[in-house]
Amino acid sequence: MNKLELIHTAALRAGMDEKAMAAAWNALQEVIIETLVAGENVHVMGFGTFEVRERAARMAMNPRTKEKIQVGKTRAAVFK
Numbered sequence: 001m002n003k004l005e006l007i008h009t010a011a012l013r014a015g016m017d018e019k020a021m022a023a024a025w026n027a028l029q030e031v032i033i034e035t036l037v038a039g040e041n042v043h044v045m046g047f048g049t050f051e052v053r054e055r056a057a058r059m060a061m062n063p064r065t066k067e068k069i070q071v072g073k074t075r076a077a078v079f080k
Contacts, residue, residue, distance in 0.1 A: 038078050053078050 001009070003025075011021035032050055035042050042050040064067045 013041065033077075048079055048080050050077060 007018055007021050009012055010016075010025075011018045014021065016024075032042050035051050036050060039052065041052075044050075053076050055074045055076055058071050059068055060071045061068050
C-alpha cells in the first residue's frame with residue numbers, strides 16, 4: 001500500500017474527504033519529524049515508537065569503483 005492508497009482507505013473509514021485526510025496525514029508527519037529532530041521519541045500506544053538512533057562511523061565501498069570511503073557517524077529515524 002502506498003501513501004495515496006493509505007489516505008484513500010483511511011478517508012473512507014473515517015468518513016472524511018481525501019483532501020482533509022491528506023492534510024491530517026501531512027500534519028501528523030510534520031509533528032513526528034519535528035519531535036524526532038528535537039531529540040525526543042514519539043510513542044503511539046498500540047502502534048509503535050518512532051525514535052532516533054546513532055549510527056557509528058564505518059568504512060564503505062563504492063560498488064562501481066571499489067574505492068573504500070569513510071562514512072561518518074549519522075543519526076537515523078527508526079520505527080519499532
